[in-house]
Amino acid sequence: MMKTLAICSFFVLFAIVAGIGAITPVAFAEVTIVPVAGSGVSGCEDAGGCYIPMEATVDVGEKVIFSNTDSNPHTFTSGSASAATLDVFNSDLIKAGGSWTLDKELEEGEYPYFCMIHPWMQGLIIVQEAAAEEEIMEKEVVEEVMEEEVVEEVMEEEVVEEVIEEEAGRSILLDSGLSDKEIDEVFAKFDVMHRAKV
Numbered sequence: 001m002m003k004t005l006a007i008c009s010f011f012v013l014f015a016i017v018a019g020i021g022a023i024t025p026v027a028f029a030e031v032t033i034v035p036v037a038g039s040g041v042s043g044c045e046d047a048g049g050c051y052i053p054m055e056a057t058v059d060v061g062e063k064v065i066f067s068n069t070d071s072n073p074h075t076f077t078s079g080s081a082s083a084a085t086l087d088v089f090n091s092d093l094i095k096a097g098g099s100w101t102l103d104k105e106l107e108e109g110e111y112p113y114f115c116m117i118h119p120w121m122q123g124l125i126i127v128q129e130a131a132a133e134e135e136i137m138e139k140e141v142v143e144e145v146m147e148e149e150v151v152e153e154v155m156e157e158e159v160v161e162e163v164i165e166e167e168a169g170r171s172i173l174l175d176s177g178l179s180d181k182e183i184d185e186v187f188a189k190f191d192v193m194h195r196a197k198v
Helices: 002-023 128-173 180-197
Strands: 029-037 053-060 062-066 077-080 101-102 109-114 120-126
Touching: 029 053
Parallel strands: 029 062, 053 120
Antiparallel strands: 062 101, 077 109, 109 120
């Protein structure tokens, strides 16, 4: 029973440490946005979007890179074809194989963007405070730990029940006049049958 308790405690501790590691912010994180192959021809907007990812979520201060992996030149310009906002960001023309890094730190909010050459190409950058994602992750870690504590309690109850059942069975067999060796053989056979059922 103590061995089971120690193992369960180890798993709970591991979950807590893993959770803390998961919510530690990554320094100098970045997201790369690329155009869908062939997006220079209209139609990508109806087939799931013209950029991968279509909506990019980043934390305030994270680097955003626009990488032109398409065979056509593109721009990455804030706003939309009907309302371009060049003062927020504008890459100018990026040839095939080129890239551009958004060097302006965006505030929390949503930033639509498009290609000035191919105005049907539209995407969205969502900028959030780093704490927003961390709070969600912390909640998930707490839920995991609570689930593991419940599992641990159930496991402890099962072990206690098995010990009680084994002790009760041993007492009954002792009263029957069997030797300790014969009782051990009965329990060994019982374990084999019990494991075969599980």
